[in-house]
Amino acid sequence: MKRFQPNLIIIILIAFSTALLSVNNYALESSLPHSLSPRIKNQFYLEAMVVEKDRIFERVSFLKTLENVNEKSASVFYEPQDRELAVSAIRHIRKMQSYHNEWIDVHDALPVTVILYRNPLIFQQHLPIHAYENLQALYVPAQETIHLLVTKDMDENTKRFLELVGHEYTHHWINSYLLNNKLDNRHLPRWFEEGLAEYAGKQSVREVPDFVPLNFIPFTRLHSVKEWAYENRRRSSHRPYRQSYYAIDQLVRDGNDAKIKSLLLNKQKNFYRLFEEETGESLIEFEVRFLREELMNMKR
Known part of the structure; x- marks a missing residue:
């Protein structure tokens, strides 16, 4: 027994x-x-x-x-005074879905949850531990949730609000797209994924940021989440988001936007080796050329 x-x-x-x-x-x-x-x-x-x-x-x-507005593509939680912003977020997410279907590939992305905050302290409390500072928005893949802090300037001009929705939704769309292809984003350099999100977000509100060539940093130093976070924390005029935006912008203007799908779905090759195969030039050659072209554009 x-x-x-x-x-x-x-x-x-x-x-x-x-x-x-x-x-x-x-x-x-x-x-x-x-x-x-x-x-x-x-x-x-x-x-x-x-x-x-x-x-x-x-x-x-x-x-x-919170109040809630819900449809197939997204569910948005908001305080009563932010109903119009919540509805506009739903509309913008539909717009981003169509944009990515045309730009990258047809994909019915998983529904996303969006939480709008007014109180910065509550906003920070509901974010997971992260390496970024002074955030206004963050996409959390494990939650399939966009956390977004609504500021007073967004009440007067919703352009910044919609740009953030577009940026963070692009992160969600990429994660959903990769998951559908039995992948995750670990093979993607941070500058590449953030560049896609920044480019799509700004394109969605027809904004083109100023180029700052003298603060350029090699993309290989923006590869990991840790490196990206460090550059964002540095008290300098260097802006990795803007630099990464212009890298994607250059790929599009080169006619290589169709190659973005191949770079996203890379399963085995080193990202930079595949980048060279797809574009016909090394990352260093690409950096030098796009800096030269942007400088020429500034002089015009």
């Missing part, structure tokens, strides 16, 4: 854990807003297993204080 005691203890522990998990899931299920998609709800369940439950319920409680 003693021989079976360890197995009995294991069975009891499993049964107890299962019951406890069921109770927690039921409590979470009953507290989640009905407008959340089943996919997003599953993310909450998974987080509840590995993150402090109090934090999860705190996030859920906050969502329940």
Whole structure:
């Protein structure tokens, strides 16, 4: 009889854990807003297993204080005074979906959740630990959620708001597209993905930023998330977002925008080797040429 005691203890522990998990899931299920998609709800369940439950319920409680507008492509949570912004975000996401289908590839992206904040402190509290500073918006792939801080200047001019929606939704679209092709974004240099998001966001509101050639930094030093975060934290006039925007802009003007799909779906080759094969020039040659061309454009 003693021989079976360890197995009995294991069975009891499993049964107890299962019951406890069921109770927690039921409590979470009953507290989640009905407008959340089943996919997003599953993310909450998974987080509840590995993150402090109090934090999860705190996030859920906050969502329940907000209004919601929901459709197939997106679900937007907002404070009552931001209804017009929420509706415009939905419209802009539809626009971005069509834009990416025409520009990169036809893909029915997964629904995205957008949370609009007014309070900077609450905004920061609901973000995961990250390496960036002074954020106004952040896409969290694990949550399939865009967190966006609404500022007073956005009340007067929604252009910045829509640009941020377009930028962050592009991150979501890329992640959804890669997932559909059994990939993730780990093979992509940060400058390339951020450049795509920055280019698409600015194109969506017909904005062309000023070029600052003297603050250029080699793209190989903007490859990893850590390197990108460092350059964003530096107190200098260097702007990696703008530089990366112009790299994508140059690819488009070169007629290489069709090659972006190949670079996104790269499964085996080194990104820079594939870049050279697709464009016909090394990254260094590309950097030198696009800087020269931008300088010439500035003189005109």
